[in-house]
Amino acid sequence: MRAVGLHPDVFVVTSRFWQTTCTLVRSGDEAFCVDSPVLPDELEILPAVAEQAGFRVVGLLATHADWDHLLGRYAFPEAPLGVAESTALRLRNEPGDAQRKLRDFDEDNYMERPGPLGLPGAQVLPVPGVCDLGEQALELHPADGHTADGMAIWVPWASVLVAGDYLSRLEIPMISSGGSLSAYLATLNRLEPVVEQAAHVVPGHGGPIDGTRAAAILREDRTYLEALRDRGADAALPLARRTGAQKRIHADNVAAVAA
Numbered sequence: 328m329r330a331v332g333l334h335p336d337v338f339v340v341t342s343r344f345w346q347t348t349c350t351l352v353r354s355g356d357e358a359f360c361v362d363s364p365v366l367p368d369e370l371e372i373l374p375a376v377a378e379q380a381g382f383r384v385v386g387l388l389a390t391h392a393d394w395d396h397l398l399g400r401y402a403f404p405e406a407p408l409g410v411a412e413s414t415a416l417r418l419r420n421e422p423g424d425a426q427r428k429l430r431d432f433d434e435d436n437y438m439e440r441p442g443p444l445g446l447p448g449a450q451v452l453p454v455p456g457v458c459d460l461g462e463q464a465l466e467l468h469p470a471d472g473h474t475a476d477g478m479a480i481w482v483p484w485a486s487v488l489v490a491g492d493y494l495s496r497l498e499i500p501m502i503s504s505g506g507s508l509s510a511y512l513a514t515l516n517r518l519e520p521v522v523e524q525a526a527h528v529v530p531g532h533g534g535p536i537d538g539t540r541a542a543a544i545l546r547e548d549r550t551y552l553e554a555l556r557d558r559g560a561d562a563a564l565p566l567a568r569r570t571g572a573q574k575r576i577h578a579d580n581v582a583a584v585a586a
């Protein structure tokens with residue numbers, strides 16, 4: 328697990344698995360933990376990492392309801408979870424889905440957890456809207472399209488955008504779990520002016536990047552999605568993201584768009 332400081336009030340840990348990111352944001356003596364690392368040892372050490380950095384975690388946020396972003400309670404079992412209404416709806420409509428997928432992942436990879444994943448009722452946050460943290464406020468932006476739900480979190484005093492599963496340098500746009508191509512494009516357009524003023528962007532996978540690089544990835548992703556819409560399977564993948572794994576995601580996207 329890698330930890331990178333982006334600002335005195337923001338640091339990001341990147342999981343060894345899928346390079347899933349977890350962002351800690353602080354104002355005054357309160358901090359939020361956004362999303363989560365995946366591996367049990369990473370979640371076990373996270374409270375000590377946060378404490379050592381002087382971040383007192385009082386709440387969890389999840390950018391969306393995919394299981395790999397929902398594991399923060401293993402690290403901070405007392406902290407309430409805040410999500411967009413779209414995410415709360417997905418958690419309600421798909422009861423046990425995250426737990427089931429986590430269990431399958433753990434069984435496939437011989438992972439052991441201290442217990443089952445507890446996800447008691449999440450608090451619904453206003454999206455678009457703001458969420459108070461200490462003496463500051465986070466700005467919440469709708470970010471659906473990858474899935475049916477989602478929010479991106481702008482930290483204005485640090486110029487950091489926590490994007491959820493968008494703008495990854497590793498992963499092409501992925502349309503899954505009720506997501507849609509048109510919603511994905513709308514989210515990219517909505518996030519573009521925010522990305523343009525960002526010092527750093529934290530994608531859901533692949534570690535933090537600077538705002539200029541994120542803006543370039545945003546343009547590549549839009550080009551790919553427009554090609555996917557117009558040419559289906561023949562759409563060209565972004566140059567730096569053409570691995571076998573990305574070709575499989577592309578094939579899934581073609582099927583999702585056709586469905």
Ligand SMILES: [Zn+2]
Binds near residue numbers: 395396492532
């Ligand atoms: Zn993800």
